[in-house]
Amino acid sequence: MDTSRTILIRENSTHEVVLAIDERTALANERLKAEFYKVDTKIHRFPRSLQGIGGDNDRYIVPSVVAIGPYHHGSPHLQKMEEVKLAAAYHLCRHSGRSSSSMEVYEKILSVVDDARGSYDVKDPSVFGLSNHEFAAMMFLDGCFLLQYMIGGGDVPVLQNWMTPSIERDIFLLENQIPWLVLEVLIEFMPVDVLRFVRGVQEKFHPGKAKEKKVRPLPDDDDRGVGGRGDYKPPHLLGLLWYILQIHSMPERVQNYSYRPRPLKSSNAVELAEIGIRLAPSTKPWFWDMSFRRGRLFAVSLSPVLLNDTTACWLVNLAALEEANTSAGSGATGEYYDKYVVSSYLFMLAMLMDREEEVQQMRSKYILYSTLSNKQALSFFKDLADHLRFGDPYLFTLIEIWSYRRQLLITIYRFIYKNYRAIAAVLSIAGVLCSILNALYSLKKPYKT
16 A cells, blocks of 8 residues: 555645635635624514514514515415505506506616615525515515505505504514615605604604604705615614614714723612602603703603503514624614614613502603503513613613712711711710600609509
């Protein structure tokens, strides 16, 4: 046996294996980098880490009436709406300002199909199994349906009959989105004020207060409601709702705040009241506000929120969006503010409520409005807190509370240190008086023989 030849073969094989490993690791690195920089523009599946807050039978994850996008396309219980989508597309194209045919609009969607497909997990079976034509047709029909829903079916009675409130719940599910790019293409044919529609959804989190808010317009908005902050474009409708609810109205100093870690201790509403901190509804013009107010009366200020079955579903999905985008380095949930804004707000509410009595206190302070019972509301927030991650807004508020608590202890200590002689004298006098009163009381007792 030629040992030198055997060694050479082994060396060549090892070299080939090393080259193969180098190539695979380099490709994997490039793929992960590409995903990293696009993660906040993706349409994600509901994060596995939050599956526990998906509700009974995943009702906060799975649409109940209509499928938008590929993830739930083909589900048997959603098939009835597929026919309605066809009618919506027919009327949208027929009544568009450009009198376009359905084929013309479809071909425009087909021209951007690669970018639209790239917004999803291309390895997901619901995406991988569709041809470009099938995928474009789905985007076309779903997009037309969304725009028709935003205008309430327009002046078409047949469509108006199908535009139920349950649809509004479904179209803000994380797994039930289509790329913003698709809506932009369709709006070229039928102008719809998407921004106004989403602002209407925003108001449902705090009815009665939204009309009082002075919300500044988004820069570069046009008459179709498309636009954003600078070059910002939302990834989808849920992303636009997230943005409008808080970033859209925040001053720069709030958006750019970052915290420095310190020792922290959480407190519920009763414990805060015991140290002189009250709860108060926020009057700030953005949602999810939480802050510590100083002055004659110290208070934790929180944005009021309406909690019902629909808004609870949206809250879960907004928190899921933040979790799904956790590795984003920039964009909608990274560049403009802390990524866990909604999660921080929900975490703060959960911290303040340990018992049903504290839920009632939140109601009495006009912070929580809810159609749920106190027990149901408490269970909702506590279950969320077990799974969510919090961010800078929550930590900043805790730091302020901790600083107040520390300052209070210092003030008490300083007072005792400076006045300990007087305090000791007062306590001595009080002790003498107690002894005298006790003696007098004993003298007044009838003598028993």
